[in-house]
Amino acid sequence: MESCGMSAIKYILFLFNLIFAISGIGIIVAGAIVLADVGEFSHFLEGRIIAPPIVLIVAGAIVFIIAFLGCYGAVKENYNMLIAFAVALLVIFVIELAVGIAAAVFKNDFSMVMKDSLKASMMNYTEADKMAWENVQKKLECCGIDNSNDWITAKGITSNTLPDSCCKDLPVGGACHTYDIKMLHTKGCFAELEFRVQNGAKVLIGVGIGIAFVEIAGIILACYLAQAIKREGGK
Incomplete structure (x- = not known):
């Protein structure tokens, strides 16, 4: 007969x-929002900057799939499926931890790398x-x-001609020049790209930390129920 404690933990795990x-x-x-926000500027961003949101999307898809594995194992009181669920959660947790550590390490030099990429692109053109x-x-x-002034x-850029995209409200057929002060965009692209990437990193870190706590709770619940089933001889 199923004990009240095991019954409770089973339905808690199911929920x-x-x-x-x-x-x-x-x-x-x-992950998709962050990737859409910075992905369109991937020409200037290293793969290490684009990779975290892609990894998060893949992790989210795996989480969604293994959640059903956990539901099935809890309802059927299947020891093997619950252990498989706990191991899958642990693997996802380790992957997310590795991505987080890599992002933290790369954070120290990503600004310099991105600025170098912008300079190289501008010179090659x-x-x-x-x-x-x-x-x-x-x-x-x-x-x-x-x-x-960087242009x-x-x-390939003359002393007074700028790319048309440097000017706002440029008339049809008009050209953008260094002396068109009132029409020029005053902000540099490096600061704007850095702001986008930093904001995206904050979203990824927040989501990653939140889901990590959920995964730890899931591992503990699954292992507890699996051991309870094993003790009572469930299969």
Whole structure:
């Protein structure tokens, strides 16, 4: 006969996994939002900056799937499935921890890496670089790395002509020049990109910490129920 304690923990674990499945969807959404926010500027961002939200999306999908494994194991009181569920949660937890540590380590030098990438792109200024700069300057309403003066010494840019995207409200057929002070975007693109990435990192860290606590609780509950089933001879 099932004890009251084991019955309670079984239904608590079942409810937990329903919440866990919903949190998996939340993780996917959070990762997708961050990826959409910074992904369109991937030309200037290293893979190490783009990777965390992608990993979070994958982790969220796995969390959603294994939540059903936990629900089934709890309802059927299946020892093996509960252990498999606990191990899967532990693996996800370790992956998230590794990504978090890597992000924290890279945080110290990511600004320098991104600025170097912007400088290299501006100096090379291939067709792909041109398109990327047009996109970032239009979307973020910025000009150059720190300001419009960066274009003055850039390869292929004359002393007084700037990319059209450096100017706001540019008339059709008009050109953007260094002396068009009132029309120029005054912000540098580096600061705007850095702000976007930092905000995205805060979202990922917050979601990661929150789901880590949920995963630890799930591991403890699953192991407790699995041991209770084993003691009572359940399969």
